[in-house]
Amino acid sequence: MADGSTVTVEHLAAWLRDFATRVSENRTRLTDLDSAIGDADHGANMDRGMSAVVAGLDGTAAAAGPLLKGAGMALVSKVGGASGPLYGTFFLRMATAAGDAESLDPVAFAAAFRAGLDGVVSRGKAGPGDKTMVDALTPAADALDAALADGGDLAAGLRSAAQAAEAGRDATTPMQARKGRASYLGERSVGHQDPGATSAALLVTAASDTLAGSPA
Amino acid sequence: MADGSTVTVEHLAAWLRDFATRVSENRTRLTDLDSAIGDADHGANMDRGMSAVVAGLDGTAAAAGPLLKGAGMALVSKVGGASGPLYGTFFLRMATAAGDAESLDPVAFAAAFRAGLDGVVSRGKAGPGDKTMVDALTPAADALDAALADGGDLAAGLRSAAQAAEAGRDATTPMQARKGRASYLGERSVGHQDPGATSAALLVTAASDTLAGSPA
Amino acid sequence: MKKLINDPADVVRDALLGIDAAHPELRVDHEHRVVYRDDSPVSGKVGLVSGGGTGHEPLHGGFVGLGMLDAACAGEVFTSPVPDQMLAATTAVDGGAGVLHIVKNYTGDVMNFEMAAELAADSGVQVEAVVVDDDVAVQDSLFTAGRRGVGATVLLEKIAGAAAEAGRSLGEVAGIARHVDDTARSMGMALTSCTVPAAGKPTFDLGESEMEIGVGIHGEPGRERVPLAPASEVAQMLLDPILTDHDFTGGDGVIAFVNGMGATPLLELYLMYNEVAGILERAGIGVARSLVGSYITSLDMAGCSVTLLTADDEMLRLWDAPVSTPGLRWGL
């Protein structure tokens, strides 16, 4: 969207496709991160889930809500583990927030993104600093809101969100995990980057690349 | 027995003790041979059995029969596997043949030895060439009988028997096993010396060293 | 990787086909990957649904049958099943008296079962959930994921199953199940790592003369890595934290459970049980019942776990009640 003014159903589909590609490219890396402090399946889980999401993008969804709901349902149905309900809830809550709108303006998109994040928090009960995907998603939502409040366009907001997500991801390394499998490690979880925060950063980067650079 | 004329109860006890010592010294070797074509326990089996035999030599046996019977019973009770019943039967049949005699002359000893061998054959149903202890015991019994028939004394007979047992033992190497665990290997049993023939050769060598060199 | 499997991607499907073929008394929904009692739903009986990642056999599918579970959902190897499966199972086994979800405390399992419960409630099925968290190897805290669900799951499925079979209400069955979880503690150890088929290599590296004390049933690292020790010392290392965490003295003693991790021969488990029984006796803790075998496993991990559950009259009555499943069977 050259004018940064609206996110259409096609944009959202492109976002999901791009996220799927990044997940697939980073599959081994995500799994390796999960080997260190989890159970070595985060790459496989996300790849399986996002492949199902992409397979469900049949172009029939006429509004943002149904498209995002389809993605959420696919993730919930195909992934299992922790990331399935979490990413699934993220998109299901975005869908509810987006509703029947054919496209979302920047503020509506940001509100939907935050609704997704809130869903992740209420499902997983993790707070910032627990060394989870919440540590990438929260700063991203905050940065997006702040940029828009400062009068920035969606492109600027998503650029800032992507940077915040990556910084949040990097900040998980020194943390001690308090949620998810990594928490069983206690102090030994320190020094490892969280796999879910890593995939969440890919999600936000994909948003920045697909939602804010193309014509509306 | 300088004059080579009688085998006393004390001689027999010395024989058993010497056999036990040789078994203990060759424990690893016997087990290694059994590893190659059996189940790696022949050294342990024989050592356990002969230790029990020696522990039972309390000096109370007044005749050859009871002494040998005690040894046979100890082997049957303590060894298990194939060698327990076989060596046990060997001494039990020797005991029956020896009966209540306080000492055995060379021909009586040779007859008792052959009775032991016959017991092994009837218990285990192995014939010469099956790659078992029978391949050491049979030529030993034959050599002893032949030497005595030729007018030799017991010392000469047992020397000849020991040589025959060792030759019989060595001859098991090229044989294909037809009895015991080694038979499961079929052709792959060829090229390995039989553990039971090896312990049997120790038995005959011990006889040669203890029954024919000491005073009556 | 040495395993009797075909394509690693098909392990769950292939094994479910085998369970189906071997057990005419069970019904397997291969699409949803749910193992059912042939006679479910049992009218008027509280339905029991459990499930979890594959790789812990006989848990859970092997505990489906009279006196235990009505349905078990099979996830991918070491991965929680998804809400669709749990919803299908929950709806199918509801005999009108509601359904209890038995959930091992892992983030994924808990969240997927939660979503399924919400969906089931939407479609009018009364659902309660009990979350099993008995592994004392993990420090417990309100601010973390909490303790893992391990050995107590087996005992709980048996005991709650007997209560349901006896016609107790959903609230009562859930209460009994929570009581089991509250009064049971477990601790595990590994001699070797498991190997996840899709990964193709051991989950963790353990030296030739090391063992991992406090390991989880997915090969999660434990409390400490120590040199190999005799069974008597291993038993002590497992029981010490259990006995420190909970008072098992007094009353009617315990149900003592020595469990194999998947590649441990029964011979060694009996030997371990002897050590456990000795330690309990010296600690003045009576053993009312025992269970020795591989019931909640971790693929091909060699090792064992010990679970103690406080026994009382009701627990023992429910424990002794008839059960007829592939994995546990008595009284019938």
Place this chain on the structure above:
Amino acid sequence: MKKLINDPADVVRDALLGIDAAHPELRVDHEHRVVYRDDSPVSGKVGLVSGGGTGHEPLHGGFVGLGMLDAACAGEVFTSPVPDQMLAATTAVDGGAGVLHIVKNYTGDVMNFEMAAELAADSGVQVEAVVVDDDVAVQDSLFTAGRRGVGATVLLEKIAGAAAEAGRSLGEVAGIARHVDDTARSMGMALTSCTVPAAGKPTFDLGESEMEIGVGIHGEPGRERVPLAPASEVAQMLLDPILTDHDFTGGDGVIAFVNGMGATPLLELYLMYNEVAGILERAGIGVARSLVGSYITSLDMAGCSVTLLTADDEMLRLWDAPVSTPGLRWGL
């Protein structure tokens, strides 16, 4: 060597103590190393005595109980028990109807049981023996030690036990047992070697990508060493020689038994069972009953075996009859 044991020399003693502690319904004579049914001798019933080297658990001690064995003698690891043990067991379980010895066909087992039978006959007990030799991996011949006794032993102990429990005479029980042996065939394979505790190292060396087809339950070498293959091919390699050796088509089908060697998880056994069931179906052989689990093991060997037994009305009636032992339990 990674094992949950104390001193390797004490493995048999320690494990028997564990069996004793875990099973109040059994009686263990620790001096003679015999596991007994608590209510033996059962007056008027043919007594069933088996035994063999330790390391095959649950066989034989785990099959003592109603509807199966009256006593099991435990030898050292992989070493036949001695006649004293068998004699004690035989005398103790004779309820006046005589005693059947169930002997796996290994030279040592056969000779020790023979000596025990001679001694028992001397003391007035009527004894018959059945020698199990079902392993098709070994070429059979009148001039060799013959085939090994493996998986069929489990089925035979169950079926002969049911016949004895039903009050059949010694001759009849022995006849039924021999019929089982005549109409059963087995074949095993190993992914890894077992390790005898006293030896401390693997019995044989197998490369990372090799398996041994036709292995025995003491780690005896098999027919051939081949590269690892999918479960479907392994099942074929085990069934081909079985189906070549004996005609299982027609009649009432078979009892199909997929057995784990000690370190093989149940998951893999169910997966193997699926392959076996598929091959049998394609060969037109019906499966009347099945058994999947680790019932006759080889210490910590990973691998499996397949046993088929021709089913007929009588076999199935005896198979289905109640049994209550630590290892097999149903109908009670």
